[in-house]
Amino acid sequence: MAAQLRLVQAAAPELPAAVFDPARLAAVVASELLDTEPEENFDDLARLAMAVTGASMAFFTVADGTRSFWKSALGIDPTMGRQNDIRDSPCHLLIGTGEPLIAEDAVTDARIKDLAAVGALGIGAWAGYPVRNPDGQVLGGLCVVDGQARPFTAAQREALKTLARSVSSEIALRQALRSALASGHASAELARTLQESLLPSRMPEIPGLDIAALYLPADTTGAEVLGDFYDVFHTRGTHWCAVLGDVCGKGIEAAKVTALARYTVRAEATQHPRPATVLRRLHHALVDQQISDRFLTAALTTFKVAADGSLRGRYTSAGHPPALIRRAEGTVTELHTPGTLLTTLLGPDEIRLSETVFTLHAGDALLLYSDGITEARTRERGPQFGEENLAATLAATAGMDARATLNHLCAVVAEHTGGHAFDDTALLLLRVPARP
Known part of the structure; x- marks a missing residue:
């Protein structure tokens, strides 16, 4: 292999050395994507890239040392085939730098x-972002193309970055499945990998805000993928988005809906500042792609930290339990916005969503949660923890930081249930720290 690489490098000295890195080439082979047929999962992500940027073409490419193979190629003449020489493709520049490449006027x-x-x-015009394997090796890229020179907005760039990560996550899941099958522990290994991919590895640091999240699975063996998810991410300028959702059921079907929901919300929130619009676009994606008949509830807020230190946001709910605001002095109120749950059983225009605005001042906190906490009860199916207990427990956390607040909620619920859980629970808290 080393001799072959030297021959290829000698024939193409203009290509970055990273293209021929043996570890990268091995990662491309291990991905098992070269010379395979188009697949709906990757085409969906490429199609969404076209939609959020308004581009006329989209590609997901995988490149070895000689060619750029188009795993997804939308908007091109089918007679062109599905690959080109790597020297001819901008993809080798993504590999060489490991960074995005934005060419708003390709001709110049x-x-x-x-x-x-x-x-x-x-x-x-051309805009592309690297696609990586689980070890960080650049396999290729997700890119969009237009026939005329044009700018790509910051929001469009952020959406492309998110979608490229989603392609990388899809590749990681496939490799984890193959590894799990080979090891003979497919169910638990795949479930654990899927669950990890559906939740952020850590919360972002937002100046002037204290954030914490917890995920408590009902299945402590890790052998099943569950349906709760949450995410907090930057959208544009000083604006952010936080979402918490609950997909009906568990297993692979729930994971498909969760994955679609997470990357669609991330992409759409960079384009639309209104939370109701984002959830409406998610509903359209569920209806259009028909990946499962599982229904989904979600609570979503878009917000920013104002110059005076307060958090100002908009909130909407699609059939989800109402968010709770705990004020600095300990009072708790609901953010109740009637909304239809999201399901493929309803047409694109059949859901109803509403919005409300809210402000958090110093010491205030916003809690998003799934119904696993309000429906928690003992193994003997005693009384549920309930919304009143949740509000009272949250009120008692006045003065606590975000992490301590969630830990206190979980401790009180565990005492109520004797440590038993019928359903998984997700909690997400946004808190404006009290001033010294």
């Missing part, structure tokens, strides 16, 4: 203007 951009693909595909 010195980095790509001389590439054969610019003329062959009629590229006027």
Whole structure:
């Protein structure tokens, strides 16, 4: 293999050395994506990339040392085939730098203007983000193309970045499944990997805000994928989005809906500032793609930290339990916005969503939660913990930081249930710290 690589490098000295890195080439082979047929999961992500950017073409490419293979290629003439020489494709630049490449005027951009693909595909503008394997090796890229020079907004770039990560996550799940099957522990290994991929690895640091989240699975063996999820992410400028959802049921079908919900919300929230619009677009995606008949409830807020230190946001709910606001002095109120749960049984225009605005001042907190906490009860099916107990317990946390608040809620619920859980529970708390 080393001798072959030296021959290829000698023939193509203009290509970045990273293209021929043996570890990267091994990762491309291990992905088992080269020379395979188009697949709905990857095409869906490419299609969403076109939708959020308004581009005329979208590609998910995987590149070895000689060619750029188009695993997904939307908007092109099918007679063009599904690959080109890696020298001709901007994809080798993604591999070389490991960074995004945005060429708003491909014909004059010195980095790509001389590439054969610019003329062959009629590229006027090109935007691409690296796609990686679980070890961080760049396998290729997710890119969009337009026939005319054009700008890509910050929101569109953020959406493409999110979708490229979603492609990377899909690849990681497939490799985890193959590894789990080979080890003979497929169920538990796949479930654990799926669950980890559906939740953020850590909460972002937002100046002026204290954030904490907890996920408590009912299945402590880790052998099943559960349906609760949450996420907090930057959208544009000073604005952020927080979402918590609950997919009916568990297992692979629930995971499919959860994955679609998470990457769709991330992409749409960078384009639309109104939370009701984001959830409406999620409903359209569920209806359009028909990946499962599982229904989904979700609570979503878009917000920013104002100059005076307060958090100002908009909130909407799609059939989800109402969010709770705990004020600094300990009073608790509901954010109740009537809304239809999201399901493929309803047409694109049949759901009803509403919004409310809210403000958090110093010491105030917003709690998003799934019904696993209010429906918690003992193994003998005693009384549920209930909404009143949740509100009273939250009121008693005045003065606690976000992590301590969630830990206190979980401790009180565990005492109520004797440590038993019938359903998984997700909790997400946004708190404006008290001023010294």
